[in-house]
Structures are given as C-alpha cells and as structure tokens.
Amino acid sequence: xxxxxxxxxxxxxxxxxxxxxxxxxxxxxxxxxxxxxxxxxxxxxxxxxxxxxxxxxxxxxxxxxxxxxxxxxxxxxxxxxxxxxxxxxxxxxxxxxxxxxxxxxxxxxxxxxxxxxxxxxxxxxxxxxxxxxxxxxxxxxxxxxxxxxxxxxxxxxxxxxxxxxxxxxxxxxxxxxxxxxxxxxxxxxxxxxxxxxxxxxxxxxxxxxxxxxxxxxxxxxxxxxxxxxxxxxxxxxxxxxxxxxxxxxxxxxxxxxxxxxxxxxxxxxxxxxxxxxxxxxxxxxxxxxxxxxxxxxxxxxxxxxxxxxxxxxxxxxxxxxxxxxxxxxxxxxxxxxxxxxxxxxxxxxxxxxxxxxxxxxxxxxxxxxxxxxxxxxxxxxxxxxxxxxxxxxxxxxxxxxxxxxxxxxxxxxxxxxxxxxxxxxxxxxxxxxxx
Numbered sequence: 001x002x003x004x005x006x007x008x009x010x011x012x013x014x015x016x017x018x019x020x021x022x023x024x025x026x027x028x029x030x031x032x033x034x035x036x037x038x039x040x041x042x043x044x045x046x047x048x049x050x051x052x053x054x055x056x057x058x059x060x061x062x063x064x065x066x067x068x069x070x071x072x073x074x075x076x077x078x079x080x081x082x083x084x085x086x087x088x089x090x091x092x093x094x095x096x097x098x099x100x101x102x103x104x105x106x107x108x109x110x111x112x113x114x115x116x117x118x119x120x121x122x123x124x125x126x127x128x129x130x131x132x133x134x135x136x137x138x139x140x141x142x143x144x145x146x147x148x149x150x151x152x153x154x155x156x157x158x159x160x161x162x163x164x165x166x167x168x169x170x171x172x173x174x175x176x177x178x179x180x181x182x183x184x185x186x187x188x189x190x191x192x193x194x195x196x197x198x199x200x201x202x203x204x205x206x207x208x209x210x211x212x213x214x215x216x217x218x219x220x221x222x223x224x225x226x227x228x229x230x231x232x233x234x235x236x237x238x239x240x241x242x243x244x245x246x247x248x249x250x251x252x253x254x255x256x257x258x259x260x261x262x263x264x265x266x267x268x269x270x271x272x273x274x275x276x277x278x279x280x281x282x283x284x285x286x287x288x289x290x291x292x293x294x295x296x297x298x299x300x301x302x303x304x305x306x307x308x309x310x311x312x313x314x315x316x317x318x319x320x321x322x323x324x325x326x327x328x329x330x331x332x333x334x335x336x337x338x339x340x341x342x343x344x345x346x347x348x349x350x351x352x353x354x355x356x357x358x359x360x361x362x363x364x365x366x367x368x369x370x371x372x373x374x375x376x377x378x379x380x381x382x383x384x385x386x387x388x389x390x391x392x393x394x395x396x397x398x399x400x401x402x403x404x405x406x407x408x409x410x411x412x413x414x415x416x417x418x419x420x421x422x423x424x425x426x427x428x429x430x431x432x433x434x435x
Contacts, residue, residue: 015132019126020113027109027133027142030420035098036145036426047075047144051080052094055145057283058084067230074239078184079150097145105142105149108156109133112386115160116393127409128268128393131261134416136424137378151186152382154178159390162195163356169212172196176216183223187234188372188379193220194364195357202353232372242305243374248296249306250369250379252328255289255335256311257380258362258387262338265388267398267408270345281344282337289336290329297323300353309377342391350399358391 014389039046058070058080070077083097090096109129116125132138141148158178162172179192198215203209224234233240297304299320300312315325339362346355365383371377 004247009386016122019053019122020110023109023113023129023133024106024128026130027139027315030041030134030139030142030417030425031102031105032087033425034139034428035095037432043140043146047094048145051145051147052097053359055075055084055087055097059088063143066238067227071231071236072241073147074235075151075186078181079147082150083145085215089112089288094145098335101145102142102230103221104153105138106136108149108153108386111153111156111160112389114236116389119393119397124396124406125393127406127413128265128389128396130409130413131264131416132193132382132389134413134420135381135385136316136420138382138414139420140424141378141382147185148378148382151182152187152386154182154185155189155192155383156386156390158182158192158195159357159361159386162199163354163390165353170209172209172212172216176219179216179220180223183220183227186229186433187224188368190220191368193217194360194376198356198360201356243372244283245373246371247305247375248292248370249298249304251366252293252296252298252332253311253375253377254329254366254384255292255308255339255382256331257335258333258376258384259289259333259335259338261381261384261412262388262414263334264341264408265392266338266341268405269392270341278344282340286333286337290333293329293332294321294324294368296328298325298328299323300325310373311377312375317422342388342395345395346391349395351394351398354394358387361387 008112052075054072057072058065058077062084065078067080070080082102083092086092086100087097093102109132112121112129112132114123115127119125120128125134138149138152140146140229141152158175160174161178164171175196179189182189182192194217196213200210200213228234228434231237231240233244235243298306298315300306300316306312311327311331318325318327320326321329337360343355343359346352346358369379
C-alpha cells in the first residue's frame with residue numbers, strides 16, 4: 001500500500017512538471033536555431049560590437065576592473081563581469097556565452113512558473129507564461145549575448161521578494177542586494193528602489209523593519225549614484241548625447257504596449273470586466289492616458305529616438321494630430337485604462353498590498369524612461385508581460401473564474417509566435433543562407 005501511494009505521488013509530481021517542461025521545450029526550440037546561427041540581425045550586432053568585446057576586455061584585464069572603460073554599451077557592466085568571470089577559466093567562445101545567457105533566460109521562466117503555480121496551478125501558470133516564452137524580444141535577448149534578460153531575471157526576483165511579506169531583516173536585505181545588482185546590469189532597474197519604499201507604508205508599526213526597508217531602498221540608488229559619478233551621467237559618456245535626454249515618448253510607448261498585452265490577460269483572468277471597471281473611473285483614467293499622448297511627440301523619427309518597434313512602423317502609415325500620432329493617443333488611453341482595471345481587480349480580490357505594489361511598480365518603471373529619448377519596443381514588452389503574469393495570477397486566484405480562459409492566452413501566444421518566426425527566424429535564415 002505504501003509503495004503504491006509513493007508511486008502515485010511520484011506520478012502526480014511528474015504530471016505537474018509537464019506544463020513547465022512543455023514551456024521550456026517551446027522556448028528551447030525557438031532559441032536554438034538563433035543560438036547556432038551565423039546571421040547578424042540587430043541583436044547579433046549588439047553582441048558583436050558591444051557586449052562580447054566588453055566581456056573579452058574584462059577577462060583580459062581580470063581582476064583589474066575599470067567601470068568607466070568596461071562599459072562599451074549603454075548599460076552597466078555587471079553582467080559582463082559575471083560572464084567574463086566564467087569565461088576566463090573555461091575559455092568560452094561565442095557558443096558557450098550564448099548558452100550561458102540562454103540559461104539565465106530560462107531561469108526567468110522557471111522562477112515565474114514556480115511563483116505563479118502557487119496561485120493558479122501548474123497548467124494555468126504555464127499558460128500565463130506562454131506569451132513571454134514566445135515573445136520576439138525575450139527570445140532574441142536569450143539567443144544572443146545582451147544584458148536584457150539578465151536584468152530581467154534580477155528585476156523579477158526583486159519583485160517576487162517584495163511580494164513576499166517580510167519575515168525579518170534577511171528578506172529585506174535580499175531585496176536591496178538583488179535590486180542593487182539589477183541596477184549594475186541595467187541602470188533603468190533603479191525603479192526597484194520604489195518597492196521597499198512602498199512596503200514601508202504597510203510596516204508602520206515596526207520601526208526596525210522600516211529602517212531595513214529604508215536601507216533596501218538606498219542600495220540600488222547608491223549603485224546608480226556610483227555609476228553616475230564614474231560616467232558623469234546616467235549612461236557611459238559615449239552614449240550620453242544619443243540617449244540621455246528628456247522625453248515622454250517612452251512612457252507613451254510603454255503604456256501602449258502594456259494596454260495591448262493587458263487586454264488579452266484581462267479577457268483571460270476576469271469573469272466580468274464590468275464588475276472591476278466602474279465606467280466613470282475608467283473613462284477618466286483613459287482620458288489621462290489620451291491626454292498624455294496628445295501632449296507628447298509620437299510621430300516616428302529615428303533621429304529623435306522614436307523608432308525600433310512594431311508600433312513605430314505602424315504609426316508611419318497612420319494620421320497624426322500635430323506631432324501626436326493618433327495610434328498612440330488610442331493605445332496610451334488603453335494602457336492606463338487596463339492598468340486601472342488590474343489595480344481594481346487586485347483590490348477586489350483582497351490584495352491591497354499587492355495592488356499598491358502593482359501601481360508603484362508600473363509608475364516607477366515608467367518614470368525611468370523620462371530621461372531616455374530612445375523608445376525601443378524591446379525595453380517595454382518583457383517587463384510588461386512579467387507584471388501581467390505575476391499580478392494576473394493573483395487576480396485569477398481570487399476572481400472565482402473557474403480557470404484561465406485559455407483561448408485569450410493561447411491567441412496571444414500564437415500571435416507572439418508568428419511575430420517571432422516572421423521577424424526573427426525568417427530574417428536570420430535569410431542572412432545565414434546569403435552569407
């Protein structure tokens with residue numbers, strides 16, 4: 001009897017792992033042809049011109065580090081230091097570095113699945129994650145040596161630590177250290193400093209915890225200050241004229257991407273939109289988004305940094321009202337409206353703390369793009385999906401929906417898959433066969 005029960009438990013455990021295994025298999029199948037490719041689309045150019053040379057330079061001078069000179073790209077050298085450290089003793093070539101980077105990217109999916117499965121089960125967690133696993137930008141960042149997914153992994157870990165109620169100084173210090181490491185990889189992750197600051201509002205009765213939270217908020221900002229002092233700006237000197245300028249275009253583009261993706265997740269997780277979206281509030285919040293877009297230059301302009309994404313390409317064929325493209329007026333309103341519905345749904349599901357963290361995360365993240373005139377689609381899609389996946393699993397857990405409306409997520413996954421195959425695999429295949 002005991003043996004039969006043990007066998008049954010083992011069988012159940014293996015069945016639980018099947019959704020994650022299927023997700024990982026899809027991810028590997030999409031990445032492998034790119035990892036072994038010799039074609040050079042834009043991400044491969046970044047790998048070849050900036051990231052791999054930085055890794056080789058650091059490895060050659062190890063252990064002597066020079067932060068100002070080790071940053072060949074517009075991002076911090078933290079991930080380059082890690083890859084140089086493992087590359088030096090093993091003599092990793094391009095293939096080895098790409099595989100190491102793919103492993104880091106896979107860790108994002110595993111981490112998210114384990115967290116979300118606690119709320120919705122293994123299958124629905126995998127379905128929530130599938131649009132990310134098929135995302136063109138997540139796939140490309142996993143297949144070539146760039147810093148995007150390493151920063152994403154650390155930001156995701158920091159968010160999940162923040163969502164776990166503090167059980168003492170250890171968890172809070174972990175939040176601060178992970179956030180600081182994330183800023184060292186991609187300095188725009190300084191928005192993570194807002195998480196412990198927001199948590200302090202829920203720990204008012206415990207001064208000791210509040211002090212630890214203040215420390216956790218200070219650590220990522222201290223790393224950003226250190227980078228600023230070394231570079232004389234928020235990016236290395238070579239990139240300051242190109243990237244470091246005030247612009248609200250990135251915020252508008254972020255809201256637009258978020259709105260498109262959030263529509264699918266809301267259809268999947270909410271049994272009724274009317275219940276979570278009082279019409280007056282919804283119209284008011286949408287009007288704010290439309291107003292922001294109307295006041296922001298969003299006509300495509302490569303010299304101004306407004307290029308590098310599907311929506312910029314689409315906007316070229318659509319009318320504008322002055323310098324505001326009407327596509328972004330509509331989509332930015334959609335983005336603020338869907339964010340409002342998500343926050344309301346979290347509150348309705350008795351996730352007040354999580355609702356505050358959602359609003360703070362989205363707002364703080366968006367604010368970091370005000371000082372970056374470059375609004376590339378790759379900056380916005382993966383993080384938007386992670387926020388939707390994490391907070392969407394919490395909403396689904398409490399809405400009474402009998403399960404994910406899987407059609408919406410499957411439809412989004414198919415769309416993501418077709419985009420990836422057409423814009424990346426097709427291009428790489430053409431470049432590889434013509435070279």
